[in-house]
Amino acid sequence: MSGKWGILADRYERISHLGKGGNGTVFLAKDRHLDCFVAVKEADKAHPEAVEALFRERQVLKGLCHPGIPKVLDFLEEEDTFFLVTEWAEGKSMEELGGEQEEGRPDLIQIQTWFLTVCRILEYLETRNPPLIHGDLKPEHLIADGEGGVMLIDFGSAFALGTEPSGQGTQGFAPPEFYPEEEGKPEISSDLYSLGASLRRILAGRKIPGIWTYIIWKCMRKKPGKRWKNAGSLRRFWGAGRYFHTRKV
Numbered sequence: 001m002s003g004k005w006g007i008l009a010d011r012y013e014r015i016s017h018l019g020k021g022g023n024g025t026v027f028l029a030k031d032r033h034l035d036c037f038v039a040v041k042e043a044d045k046a047h048p049e050a051v052e053a054l055f056r057e058r059q060v061l062k063g064l065c066h067p068g069i070p071k072v073l074d075f076l077e078e079e080d081t082f083f084l085v086t087e088w089a090e091g092k093s094m095e096e097l098g099g100e101q102e103e104g105r106p107d108l109i110q111i112q113t114w115f116l117t118v119c120r121i122l123e124y125l126e127t128r129n130p131p132l133i134h135g136d137l138k139p140e141h142l143i144a145d146g147e148g149g150v151m152l153i154d155f156g157s158a159f160a161l162g163t164e165p166s167g168q169g170t171q172g173f174a175p176p177e178f179y180p181e182e183e184g185k186p187e188i189s190s191d192l193y194s195l196g197a198s199l200r201r202i203l204a205g206r207k208i209p210g211i212w213t214y215i216i217w218k219c220m221r222k223k224p225g226k227r228w229k230n231a232g233s234l235r236r237f238w239g240a241g242r243y244f245h246t247r248k249v
Contacts, residue, residue, distance in 0.1 A: 037088045094202055098204070
């Protein structure tokens with residue numbers, strides 16, 4: 001049934017394909033009972049790593065309640081597939097927005113608003129007991145709506161601070177400490193490295209305030225202890241910072 005279902009559990013009607021990654025395939029579906037759209041992620045039982053990630057994501061999301069994080073709505077099992085149903089993050093990913101033509105790209109004020117919101121989401125994760133690391137923060141997993149809001153999606157790589165990372169993240173966005181060959185271990189600031197890399201990706205080729213260049217540099221320091229202490233420290237600095245000269249990154 002994987003990849004072929006039309007109406008799941010006599011309730012979720014598949015509308016379109018949203019994306020596919022190492023942790024499963026995601027579809028937009030309509031909940032025929034509640035008359036609303038939802039996201040359905042499926043994991044084929046033939047791929048144990050995808051199934052493990054789906055169960056981990058379900059467990060993590062069940063313990064979270066934040067407007068910037070999708071809520072778990074349902075979990076289903078068919079003959080060869082598991083399905084996780086969550087809130088649908090309506091909007092465009094930062095990856096899409098960063099690739100827009102010049103006239104369609106968001107301005108710097110909008111980008112700053114979005115990323116300060118992401119900082120607040122990370123602050124929430126940092127205050128869990130134990131603190132949570134998203135583990136795969138990147139533009140593709142940041143969904144911006146048309147009203148200034150942002151949702152952080154795909155918690156299949158999330159893990160509690162003090163435990164081993166669930167994966168190695170995505171090359172170019174994952175911090176060095178996620179890789180066994182590098183010295184160090186994940187810390188609160190690990191997601192901040194990915195945040196800085198995401199900001200750099202979205203702003204590539206644009207002139208930006210000098211303070212933003214400093215923020216990206218500090219977020220992406222190789223050693224976790226050299227980065228911002230936590231997302232709250234970064235948010236307060238960035239929110240209060242002045243716009244200096246601009247330069248391309």
